[in-house]
Amino acid sequence: MSDLLKGNFTTKKQVTKPNETKDSDTLESTFKKAALNSIGGSMVYVERTDLTWDGED
Amino acid sequence: MAKILFINPVVREEDVPRHIPYGIALLAAIAMKEGHLVQIYDANAHRLPLETIIEVCQADEWDAICIGGLTTTYNYIKKSCKLIKESAPNAQLIAGGGFLTSMPHEIFEWIPEIDVGCIGESFVTFPEVLKKIDNKDFNYSDVLGVIHRDLTGKSFLTNIRPNIKDLDTLPWPAWHLFPLDIYFANSSNLFSEESFTSKRRMDINGSFGCGLTCKYCWHLGTTGDMLVEENDNGENDVVFTYGRNIRYHSADYIVSMVKHLYEEYNIDFAAFIDENLMTMDVASKGTWLKELCKKWIEAGLQPTCRQQGIPHDENCKGVHWNGTSHAGLHRPETLKLMYEAGCTHLVYGLESFDPTVLRNLGKGSNARKNKQSIATCLASGIKPIPNIIIGFPEESFESVRNTIEALVELGITAKPHFATAYPGSEWYYAYKDSIMEQYDQDLEAYIMDLGDASKITATISHEFSPMQLLGLQQIVYLKDLRLLDLSEQHWAPVQEKLAPVIQPKMSFNLKTVKEAGPLAS
Ligand code: B12
Numbered sequence: 224m225s226d227l228l229k230g231n232f233t234t235k236k237q238v239t240k241p242n243e244t245k246d247s248d249t250l251e252s253t254f255k256k257a258a259l260n261s262i263g264g265s266m267v268y269v270e271r272t273d274l275t276w277d278g279e280d
Numbered sequence: 281m282a283k284i285l286f287i288n289p290v291v292r293e294e295d296v297p298r299h300i301p302y303g304i305a306l307l308a309a310i311a312m313k314e315g316h317l318v319q320i321y322d323a324n325a326h327r328l329p330l331e332t333i334i335e336v337c338q339a340d341e342w343d344a345i346c347i348g349g350l351t352t353t354y355n356y357i358k359k360s361c362k363l364i365k366e367s368a369p370n371a372q373l374i375a376g377g378g379f380l381t382s383m384p385h386e387i388f389e390w391i392p393e394i395d396v397g398c399i400g401e402s403f404v405t406f407p408e409v410l411k412k413i414d415n416k417d418f419n420y421s422d423v424l425g426v427i428h429r430d431l432t433g434k435s436f437l438t439n440i441r442p443n444i445k446d447l448d449t450l451p452w453p454a455w456h457l458f459p460l461d462i463y464f465a466n467s468s469n470l471f472s473e474e475s476f477t478s479k480r481r482m483d484i485n486g487s488f489g490c491g492l493t494c495k496y497c498w499h500l501g502t503t504g505d506m507l508v509e510e511n512d513n514g515e516n517d518v519v520f521t522y523g524r525n526i527r528y529h530s531a532d533y534i535v536s537m538v539k540h541l542y543e544e545y546n547i548d549f550a551a552f553i554d555e556n557l558m559t560m561d562v563a564s565k566g567t568w569l570k571e572l573c574k575k576w577i578e579a580g581l582q583p584t585c586r587q588q589g590i591p592h593d594e595n596c597k598g599v600h601w602n603g604t605s606h607a608g609l610h611r612p613e614t615l616k617l618m619y620e621a622g623c624t625h626l627v628y629g630l631e632s633f634d635p636t637v638l639r640n641l642g643k644g645s646n647a648r649k650n651k652q653s654i655a656t657c658l659a660s661g662i663k664p665i666p667n668i669i670i671g672f673p674e675e676s677f678e679s680v681r682n683t684i685e686a687l688v689e690l691g692i693t694a695k696p697h698f699a700t701a702y703p704g705s706e707w708y709y710a711y712k713d714s715i716m717e718q719y720d721q722d723l724e725a726y727i728m729d730l731g732d733a734s735k736i737t738a739t740i741s742h743e744f745s746p747m748q749l750l751g752l753q754q755i756v757y758l759k760d761l762r763l764l765d766l767s768e769q770h771w772a773p774v775q776e777k778l779a780p781v782i783q784p785k786m787s788f789n790l791k792t793v794k795e796a797g798p799l800a801s
Contacts, residue, residue, distance in 0.1 A: 227326060227336065228285075229457040230319030231312050234340040240326065
């Protein structure tokens with residue numbers, strides 16, 4: 224069975240996933256991703272315990 | 281019957297794949313129901329080299345190859361279309377989705393390989409196009425809701441396709457044609473403890489449309505927000521409006537779908553991708569969410585932690601869920617029911633806490649409601665996820681100060697997104713000239729540059745330059761009012777002498793009136 228295509232019939236040719244390690248699996252690229260993640264992106268955090276405001280102003 | 285291949289383009293490359301494309305999954309289900317032979321290549325899930333597309337296109341003799349997604353998939357789609365046409369020249373190349381609907385003529389110019397495109401809602405248009413292809417009739421000029429070409433390559437838009445009336449007539453998405461293991465492996469996210477521990481999350485869509493008119497937002501031309509009208513050259517073009525055809529699935533449809541996902545795929549989390557659950561609830565006069573929660577519990581989907589009032593842990597059974605809320609439209613009693621039924625977090629697009637910014641935004645909220653929303657939501661037990669934006673057209677040192685002060689007061693740490701004019705939005709049309717100027721008159725370069733709004737592309741702030749906005753983003757993140765004061769002392773006197781860097785204008789493609797596109801009877 225082709226594992227890259229999914230459908231309701233069998234295709235003439237199978238398309239399988241190449242086995243070679245993906246670029247994203249090398250230590251270098253994993254490190255790069257982790258490093259970049261720590262620098263960029265958007266984030267948000269609400270400290271539940273920090274909320275002293277009671278909703279009336 | 282036609283033999284068709286769907287390709288789901290790569291989106292948000294810097295992150296792992298997290299969302300089965302709901303639109304493609306629905307269209308695949310519809311196509312199969314009509315008797316067509318369907319295969320899906322989910323490039324976003326597999327993340328293989330682009331050239332894999334060649335092999336996929338040569339796996340069979342396709343009658344049609346279909347590709348589409350939101351605007352930020354443009355780069356991938358453009359490169360793919362070249363390879364698709366080269367490797368499967370006999371297949372009709374069909375496009376659809378946000379990247380196309382927002383700017384159909386431009387896309388047809390930039391991607392000459394596309395044969396036909398579905399504009400806006402495609403539930404009826406797409407099967408009609410397939411029927412034509414099945415009959416080897418490639419003249420699409422009599423199909424509503426498409427863009428097509430003549431022999432010279434020139435593009436034409438046909439008249440608008442009415443939205444379907446009853447969403448419950450839609451089949452369930454064809455989830456089984458996607459590599460679910462890949463998606464399940466990325467189920468966890470950082471929004472709530474329950475979503476963090478999720479191992480089998482799936483998206484569901486309960487409604488289409490949102491009555492609000494936020495200037496940064498766009499409704500994909502699928503929710504009555506679009507008309508097709510003749511422009512000055514006498515050619516049909518898309519026009520986006522404040523009109524809406526608000527439609528939601530019945531609670532029964534949603535609950536039976538989730539029950540199926542629970543039983544068939546053992547999901548532990550359902551993420552509502554609806555534009556806004558609360559605006560939909562208002563449209564139902566406050567009945568929709570209440571009924572949904574009641575039926576969720578009756579169907580046995582309520583998580584055991586909520587049923588028993590105990591902390592959530594890995595032994596919890598049932599289906600947790602999340603969605604999008606609105607600071608001015610949520611009601612404590614509804615939130616309470618949602619919590620009981622398993623809702624874990626709600627995204628609130630608060631955007632800003634500045635009165636002027638909020639007044640001009642079209643969101644129907646104000647600083648007081650924004651502040652209050654956090655406490656109201658927390659009181660229900662649901663975790664609020666506030667979204668903050670900087671770089672609004674009217675952003676000033678004062679507006680940034682108002683936002684920081686509120687963040688301090690509410691205990692929120694947020695790295696704001698940058699105000700970005702995505703195609704289709706009111707901002708896009710108002711600032712198109714300025715955007716073009718910022719990209720040397722190359723609109724395609726702008727589209728290719730768009731990604732997450734966590735980086736600056738084109739600015740629309742009348743006063744602040746990219747350098748200042750980058751600094752202000754960091755200052756908001758740090759909530760550092762001292763740095764803000766210092767910056768203002770330094771810049772404000774200069775800024776007074778400068779002309780605004782950006783100015784808005786009117787556009788043919790935007791009508792700020794409540795004129796809705798047609799709805800099928
Ligand atoms: C899930 C989602 C995502 C997912 C991706 C989903 C995916 N795999 O495609 C993620 C989380 C990655 C995402 C990210 C972003 N998103 Co988003 N996202 C959505 C959301 C919530 C649901 C999309 C959906 O499935 N809708 C339901 C289905 C049924 O609709 P649909 O996909 O459009 O499909 C219909 C038609 O468009 C058409 N169609 C679609 N595809 C195809 C393909 C073919 C071949 C055909 C014929 C037809 C067709 O037929 C379908 C039936 O009518 C929408 C809002 C919404 N509720 O729609 C926003 C939305 C699509 N996102 C939007 C935006 C702005 C973003 C971000 C830029 C946000 C940000 N500030 O960072 C980022 C982009 C990040 C990046 N780097 O690319 C905008 C689109 C803007 C635009 N011009 O395209 C939307 C509309 C939100 C909004 N109202 O502003 N998003």
